[in-house]
Amino acid sequence: MKRNILIFFTLITSGCFQLFSQAGYGVYKFLDLPVSSRLAAMGGTNVSLNDNDLNFAFQNPSLLTSEMSNVIGLNMANYLETIQFGSAMYSRSFGCNNNFAVGVQFVDYGLFKETTELNEIIGEFTSKEYALHLIYSRQINNKISVGGTLKPIYSVMERYTSFGMALDAGVNYVSESKLFSAGLVLRNMGTQFKGYYSDEYGQHFEPLPFDIQMGLSKKLAHAPLRLSVTLHNLQHWDLSYQSTNQPQTNLNLSNEEETEDKISFVDMAFRHAIFAAEFVPSKNFYLTASYNHRRHAEMVMSGFKTMSGFSFGGGIKLYKFHVGFGMSQFQVGNYSYQFSISTSLNEFRM
Numbered sequence: 001m002k003r004n005i006l007i008f009f010t011l012i013t014s015g016c017f018q019l020f021s022q023a024g025y026g027v028y029k030f031l032d033l034p035v036s037s038r039l040a041a042m043g044g045t046n047v048s049l050n051d052n053d054l055n056f057a058f059q060n061p062s063l064l065t066s067e068m069s070n071v072i073g074l075n076m077a078n079y080l081e082t083i084q085f086g087s088a089m090y091s092r093s094f095g096c097n098n099n100f101a102v103g104v105q106f107v108d109y110g111l112f113k114e115t116t117e118l119n120e121i122i123g124e125f126t127s128k129e130y131a132l133h134l135i136y137s138r139q140i141n142n143k144i145s146v147g148g149t150l151k152p153i154y155s156v157m158e159r160y161t162s163f164g165m166a167l168d169a170g171v172n173y174v175s176e177s178k179l180f181s182a183g184l185v186l187r188n189m190g191t192q193f194k195g196y197y198s199d200e201y202g203q204h205f206e207p208l209p210f211d212i213q214m215g216l217s218k219k220l221a222h223a224p225l226r227l228s229v230t231l232h233n234l235q236h237w238d239l240s241y242q243s244t245n246q247p248q249t250n251l252n253l254s255n256e257e258e259t260e261d262k263i264s265f266v267d268m269a270f271r272h273a274i275f276a277a278e279f280v281p282s283k284n285f286y287l288t289a290s291y292n293h294r295r296h297a298e299m300v301m302s303g304f305k306t307m308s309g310f311s312f313g314g315g316i317k318l319y320k321f322h323v324g325f326g327m328s329q330f331q332v333g334n335y336s337y338q339f340s341i342s343t344s345l346n347e348f349r350m
Helices: 002-019 037-041 054-058 265-270 293-299
Strands: 071-078 084-094 098-115 121-139 144-157 160-174 180-194 211-219 225-231 249-252 257-260 273-282 285-292 310-318 321-331 334-344
Touching: 037 054, 037 071, 037 285, 037 310, 037 321, 037 334, 054 071, 054 084, 054 098, 054 121, 054 334, 144 180, 265 293, 285 293, 293 321
Parallel strands: none
Antiparallel strands: 071 084, 071 334, 084 098, 098 121, 121 144, 144 160, 160 180, 180 211, 211 225, 225 273, 249 257, 273 285, 285 310, 310 321, 321 334
16 A cells, blocks of 8 residues: 555656646646644644644645544634735545545635726726635554645636636654654646636636645654744746846946846745744643745845745644634735634534
């Protein structure tokens, strides 16, 4: 069984390297937003930590376990200006090895004024995006679990609408001591069924934000400290700004020639990595800090002090509820705050 799982993921990964060679393009980018305060504090994503946190199943479906049965989680965050995003999930297990969960992820871009080319206000419009998560996981043995997520996606931008479907596939390994865990996930494999617009060639389709992620988590045996490293966008090496959006150039005023910025090998390698550390003195309390080098490198500005790339957060159990708080910086000078609450409905049974 272990050999079959390894072959399966090797074949999928090798095929995806060929099919999805470009990063940074496409639609439904809200799928990359952190879905909970803890994940926000961990730099935006984590696919390896097996800690019975229901929200981690959004990132890697194989992290959904039977211990999460009948648990509900709610998350909300402010983003930039009036933009808000959030998620909700409920899980249920059947038998010893079959785990199911249903969740929703959304982003609300707020209300916009519609104007003419002469700046005359003629109305208002909104922009929103939604993704439904249908998650299944199965425990293969006491160390390995696998899972998959089916994600119908709906997006509306003023009068333009789009519908698509994505699929996640993941595997998780946990050591016998429970001190080490590893995960691999292929995220957002899929396509648009309806594009935002049509032209003379028919529907205009764009790629989804496909991402191959791999992570490792290690808790120290004699100290309340857990370290994690998550590697992302493994299907695409060049994560420089000019590769993922548009050419980035600097103007040389002395000879009026444009020269392209070059990123070193080491810098590019670190742009694929997110480092996180957690202080976990008990199961009911944690403090988290992380560093996302790609976010820092893309947001740093000369002459401005910024904490971009660094994220912080914590959580505690109060009565029957787990509450969490996360803080990240997605824009120089502005912080995004995320709040989470979860509880097991089993605790309310009389």
